[in-house]
Amino acid sequence: MDDLRILRLQVVKRRAGERVVVELDNGSTVEVDPEIVVRCGVKSGAAISAETVERLRYDDELLRARRRLTKYLSLRVKSVADARLYLERAGFRETIITAAIADTAERDLLDDQRFAERYVRTKLKTATVGPLRLVAELTAHGVDPSLAERVVAPQYDRAWQLRAAERLLRKRSQSRSGTDDEGSDKRLYEFLRRRGFEEDVARELAQRSTW
Template sequence: MRVLSLKYGKSRAGGHFEVQFDDDTILTLDAELVVRFQLKVGFDVSANLRAEMEAEQERLTARRRMVRYLALRRKTRREALHYLERLGFSEAAIEYAMAAAAELKLVDDERFAESFQRTQQRVGKKGPRAISHELRMRGVDKELASKTVAESAKPENQRSAALIAGEKKAKALKSEEPRKARQKLQMFLMRKGYDGDIVAEVTRKLLGENDD
């Protein structure tokens, strides 16, 4: 097939060309690919060369979409992979985009886990069990998830964090019947992801001993 025309245009992604062939088909390529493949009007393009250009364009598009996606908020490798799969990119394009993201340090499960742990502990007042579970759900492997929460899982650290998490809740429960208040506080702290013995200890400290 032969190139009939090259029409330049611009979009949010940057400069591109609409390459029209003599079989009435049009292929949109990034400007850099037009230069790389030395396309010009009258240029003969074999089926193999066109397939190569289409594959290269898909790889560049996948990389662009990945960078844009990860620039908004850090994600795990699995989340990034699933994002590209949902968009329908080929396996080769996904591998290319993932490698590029790793090279740019946009995908790093260890850094993601550390940042996620700090945020969930500081803002969400969550305990190590809940944080570890959420990391696993996002695709962080079990060993890394456990390593990430190891420090906060120490009894003394859990105790101080659970006290902070439970103080406001305990104040809101002061008007409740004591037994019911203790049950509600315990359930609250358990949902936050603290160990059972820590929950029991903190509940006693904040609401007193069980009268039963």
């Protein structure tokens, strides 16, 4: 296939910033970021192959995905799966998403272990839940289960679980004082299990007679 020729470059202003419209001699146009024009050496009057035109489109879409993802990650640490879902919802192609995530990870802006560690630290401060709940929440964010368990386990050992579960049951007892379902062992056990406490911890606390 014969090469096309670039007729002219026109700078236009869009809501997201300046763009460059590349007009070709077959009547088609390609709109790209100015950075792509400079990087690829696009000039008026130059010949350009159809493959290069497609490469311009690809590079431009990848640049937009990278910028959008970087901005997204600047607000809060996210998992790889969260980042992928964000770009999917933004309408980017799978090949672009994969490349953008790989590039972002190489720049150390995306890391599931860092996400998991931050998530666990936050939960320790804001919610009284057991380790099983935390592992389930992390895997729901796409974190590998084995990684989730490794991050959670040191923070949620048995001693911590016993203290946390006891506080939770005391609080529950105070709020339900005088009600009929205040204290069966089975209800207390199920209550703690729903909140992610391990089976032996839930059983031991539920069998105490102090609630």
